Amino acid sequence: MVETKSSEVFSPEEKKAMRARAKELKLAADKGNDAAANDEAVAKLPDDERELAERIRAMVVAAAPQLDPKTYYGFPAWARDGKVVCFFKPKSKFKVRYSTFEFDTAASLDDGAVWATAFAVHNEMTEDDLAMLAALVTKAAG
Template sequence: MADTTSTGTFSAEEKRAMRARAKELKAAADQASNAAANVEAIAKLPDDERELAERIRDMVVGAAPQLDPKTYYGFPAWAREGKVICFFKPKSKFKVRYSTFEFDTAASLDDGAVWATAFAVHNEMTDEDVAMLAALVTKAAG
């Protein structure tokens, strides 16, 4: 570290270093808080949806471990550099027939002029269904 001046204040280099470290600590705290919120959002779901959300979470983490867990409008979600890539929308939130697994606009899924960004998901998904979604998550994560 650079020496402080005779007045006991920090040098410009030390101040920059302290600001950078504070930013790092805040980012780490935010990331931990976001991950906890993701876990909590899944834990609060009714049993059948929680099982499905846990399966989705395991698939996302396996396909793109570099994505950061967080929530998106209260839904379990996963992001890259703070931007949501994909999320699980439980049917109980809107009292609809099925849950969905969706990709947000930051997902790199562009394929010609038309591509799917949302999929109805059910507890009876096969391993092939999960593999198809995992391939899309890998692509979306960039």
């Protein structure tokens, strides 16, 4: 068996996300901190991603105002009873081609044997695109 160092297993971006998650867990006791962390996560994004994140946030708040804003691995996220339901993952976080809007396991989206849990999102989303996501957020929020 060949042993590898943990530094060879995780990329710098993954390590940064894990550190962010550890910090989030420490701050989780205070919902005021969660909302501020969500705002800060959006504010730190590059202009194009910040615009997209703000559209996503407005859609989530309108579709499911009962969800609490927080962060999840440094991403803007929304939770029910402390469990993440959905989150926005900016493309710059892992240097990939597109951002995503995703649903976590607390989302109530089960529909048959197969259902979508992540969607590639772009600044060119239409109102119809946002409405489709909003319907899913409403369902996921339970």
